[in-house]
């Protein structure tokens with residue numbers, strides 16, 4: 001349990017560099033492991049989720065070394081993994097589980113996979129169904145969940161698959177299997193989801209076609225080890241953007257943030273809420289990067305609909321907090337995917353923010369947030385809970401910056417799933433009471 005602090009009247013100030021992108025760090029390990037030769041990954045995210053992906057490849061016999069922010073992978077190719085001596089632990093990570101179900105669906109041995117209690121409640125048929133159409137085989141608990149077995153298999157066949165949900169994890173699982181399948185594999189997306197897998201396959205020397213929402217991959221010849229520079233994670237930066245916007249008198253800059261257009265929905269939505277966000281582009285050979293500067297300012301309520309969700313899916317909890325401070329209502333719809341994240345994030349956002357006096361109505365596919373509430377701990381003190389969900393933990397910490405009264409947070413260890421140093425970084429921009 002930790003005590004949280006309100007920011008002083010002088011606000012939040014300074015420059016901050018948030019850690020490397022979680023989605024890209026997972027994928028850099030995966031492509032590094034299946035490539036030939038050495039891959040060096042800079043600004044690598046050393047968080048619990050990514051460590052579980054690393055643990056999987058080590059158990060498969062891949063040599064991986066790391067310092068604080070760099071990982072080196074000695075690739076083995078796709079066909080030289082060794083059979084692990086125990087089940088593979090996915091921890092809390094949906095990305096590891098779903099992408100690896102695709103990537104490891106053509107190995108000569110069974111692979112047992114398991115995860116923590118939250119991950120064991122998250123749906124897997126969304127990847128198992130299309131992968132089974134490709135002739136991969138799985139045994140899922142109650143036909144949906146972990147623990148599961150990826151069955152030994154020596155045949156994959158390409159498919160054409162219309163995505164029923166907007167999900168980069170589903171798309172990536174199919175593409176990672178498609179790279180090993182006979183014939184062509186085509187995924188058709190209604191709404192664009194993050195395209196890090198496609199970009200990274202190209203960087204590693206592979207071929208993939210993207211035309212509108214139609215993405216096609218064939219069996220890949222050998223991929224070659226690369227140098228990957230991981231951008232700082234926009235999903236982590238989002239907590240500082242909102243902190244800077246809602247904490248009076250703040251002025252902060254977040255350095256070298258990944259602003260891939262399939263990920264930057266949080267910036268676009270905050271701009272629709274009236275925020276002025278300065279983006280200073282930084283030249284990059286890979287994923288687009290920018291320094292982002294924000295100052296405290298008044299926001300207005302907006303409507304967020306299904307088309308807005310994929311590029312901001314992990315940022316909706318912190319956007320909901322921003323909406324409590326806006327003038328007018330913010331209506332979020334088409335966001336039912338939030339119900340199957342580390343927690344049901346519609347329920348946990350509402351449960352936590354209402355403890356601080358927020359006025360939010362629950363909807364099956366979203367919420368209506370009535371703006372203009374001044375946050376305060378009921379009866380002077382509030383006990384907030386991460387519910388084992390890193391993004392809910394960090395949303396609570398940012399909420400406490402503008403909350404009157406004593407606030408404590410339990411379950412704070414969840415933050416290390418994506419951002420182990422979050423509390424230190426927040427402290428570094430809080431100006432202690434000088435007034």
Ligand SMILES: O=C(O)C1=C[C@@H](OP(=O)(O)O)[C@@H](O)[C@H](O)C1
Nearest residue numbers: 023095166167168169170313314
């Ligand atoms: O592909 C990825 O790296 C991710 C995709 C998203 O999940 P969905 O594909 O389930 O939307 C996101 O919520 C998750 O944090 C990371």
Ligand SMILES: C=C(OP(=O)(O)O)C(=O)O
Nearest residue numbers: 092093094095314341342
């Ligand atoms: C949903 C998330 O991750 P994952 O699906 O990998 O557990 C997240 O990081 O918010």
